[in-house]
Amino acid sequence: MMPPFSSDQPHTILIAASAAYDVRALARMLVHHHFDVVQVHRGDEALKAVRSGNVALALLDVALAGSASLELCPRLRQAGERPLPVFLLSAHPGEEERLRAEEAGAAAYLPLSFTPEDLAEKILLQLQVITPAPLLAGVPTxxxxxxxxxxxxxxxxxxxxxxxxxxxxxxxxxxxxxxxxxxxxxxxxxxxxxxxxxxxxxxxxxxxxxxxxxxxxxxxxxxxxxxxxxxxxxxxxxxxxxxxxxxxxxxxxxxxxxxxxITARKLATALRDGKNALLEMIASGAPLSDTLDKLVRLIEAQLDGGHCSVMLLNHDGLTVHNTIGPSLPQDYLQALIGLPIGPAAGSCGTAMFRKDTVIVSDILNDPLWAAYRNAAAHYGLRACWSMPILLDKDTVLGSFAMYYTDVREPTAEDRELIRTASHLAGIAIVRTRREEELQRHREHLEELVAARTVELLHAKEEAEHINEELTTALDNLSMTQEELVRRDKLAALGALVAGVAHELNTPIGNSLMMADSMAERTAALRRDLQGGLRRSVLESYLEQAASADEVMLRNLNRAAALIDSFKRIAVDGGSSPRGRFKLGDVVAELLQSVQPQLRQLDLELIEDVEHWLEMDSYPGPLAQVLSNLINNSLVHGFAQRNHQPGSITLSVHDSGNGEIAIHVSDTGAGIALENLPRIYDPFFTTRMGASSGLGLYITHNIVTGVLGGRIEAASTPGHGTSFMLRLPKVAPL
The missing domain is CATH 3.30.450.20 (PAS domain)
Structure with a gap:
């Protein structure tokens, strides 16, 4: 066992292997223990590196170790001032080769495919940078x-x-x-x-x-x-x-x-549940600050030591309005309020200005943070990436940012999280802004309603005042109208009486004059009888009496006819029977009565009648109306036609709105336009002596009174006249 490794000993790990051997993963693990990794590809290069005195341990590929005796291994062990531990790495490890490695003095014989983690651990154990766990009593190995x-x-x-x-x-x-x-x-x-x-x-x-x-x-x-x-x-x-x-x-x-x-699964579940809770808050109209605070905490729970914030942009689109970041220093957040956005305004201000995501992995060395790096450094913030919150491609609402206290780049998960957070924040902000706009509209509407209410109250008061005046005026008008109607009735009655008197005066006057004349002749005849009556005188008297009788009978018949016409003027429903009847029956009876006159005048009657139509009305007055209209055509339309062909058309149809349309027209002389307004006046006639002038007057009274309908006339002089009647199927009671 080698003595413990100390800080004053060499700190280089030499790897002698082919160029295909990747040393990067091993180097990353050993750098934490202050070791450098150097790779060579030939034996002489390995010996030279060991002789420099900086190598603490060598990894030697068996393929570079020489012949079967692996002679490069002992040479490397003895090339320095003290024995060097050498690990032999074999692409095809086997028992025979392992024995040769032990004979060559290798400190370890390992597969070339040994993982960097395991290899690093073997190296650190060999150099006693780490120590093996002690064997515990009762614990098996x-x-x-x-x-x-x-x-x-x-x-x-x-x-x-x-x-x-x-x-x-x-x-x-x-x-x-x-x-x-x-x-x-x-x-x-x-x-x-x-x-x-x-x-x-x-x-x-x-x-x-x-x-x-x-x-x-x-x-x-x-x-x-x-x-x-x-x-x-x-x-x-x-x-x-x-x-x-x-x-x-x-x-x-x-x-x-x-x-x-299951951390990822737990985080995904928490994120899903948190998003649903946020959407419920947004839908229920929770305050925006509460919603964004919950959003920030939700995203922070997904991060490994990250801090989040939301910045809201003013409606002017130029300055920061508010910031929310529960885990960030509040002094730092307050200092950001009111700052302008721009091309170099940190991560958030620049993201809102560019309308695009901004990644700053090293705040202290990034030019975007030049104006703010001291504040960030004061609070220990070293990395920040920010994404703008957009309403559309042109409208920025704010930004969502992630801060870290160490220099780092965002992971794919970080990028996805910030996209999710920006989307949710946008939904909340848009909902709040629309609610605020709706509230402004409500308040404005309430103001308008209040103002309009005042106007309506004034208008109501004015209308009530005007209504009182109108009521008074209407009462006066009603009394005046009643007086005028009474006067009009009296005037009409006077005119009617005058007309009746005028019409009757002629035949009765003629009869009286003739009676007076005969009375004088009768008195003369009596005187002649006393003195002796001659035959010639008696014959003369008888001739005069016969002539007088003829004149008197003619005038009295004329007076009787006039009186009969006058009686018809006052016709009403009370004197005529009412019932349900088919129009075809009324028309058939009427045509039968007028056929002799039509044949005498050589006129054609064209009939276009829906005979099955029924009415609940007065058949007698209706027949009189149709008879008057046809008689009017005979008397006035064809009186001077000089045997030219002519026709009268009678058309009866259902108008479809509860009314019957009756059309009576002729091809006669027509009515002068100046006379049309007067055709319904009593005693108005264009043929003195041939007409009483009461026919259309009576017709108008029956149509508008008893039958409850309307009558209209149209005429073209020289081409005929037409009358259009609109009668209800059910006459008024």
């Missing part, structure tokens, strides 16, 4: 075990430990165990398994108590798969899943322990 357990564990993807039950001392581990805990095999073997755990679990229970309880259940025959928090040599917590299997030999009580690192 690998040599005393009945099975080569190390060989069995070598290929497992999980960390596997062989432990002595009762003492919890580790007897053997595989390569994955050394990787998981960052401890060499020498440090692990024959140490206590509980040394790999924190004293207390996250739930507050002592680790020893938790582990021993599971061991007891295993020994009681229960399979045990449970979770425990263990720790890396750096102090980092590792979430692990342990499976215990008891092993018993003739001499030893052992425990097989499989350890699976």
């Amino acid at each position: 690998m040599a005393t075990l009945e099975v080569n357990y190390h060989t069995m564990l070598a290929g497992s993807p999980d960390a596997i430990l062989l432990m002595q039950r009762g003492s919890n001392h580790i007897l053997d581990v595989n390569h994955r165990t050394r990787q998981l805990f960052g401890i060499t095999e020498t440090e692990l073997v024959q140490s206590d398994l509980l040394a790999l755990c924190p004293p207390v679990q996250p739930d507050g229970q002592p680790s020893a108590q938790v582990f021993s309880s599971h061991v007891e259940q295993v020994m009681a025959g229960q399979a045990q798969l449970f979770e425990m928090t263990m720790q890396h040599s750096s102090g980092r917590a590792i979430a692990c899943e342990l499976r215990l299997v008891p092993l018993t030999t003739a001499e030893h009580r052992l425990m097989h322990v499989r350890v699976a690192d």
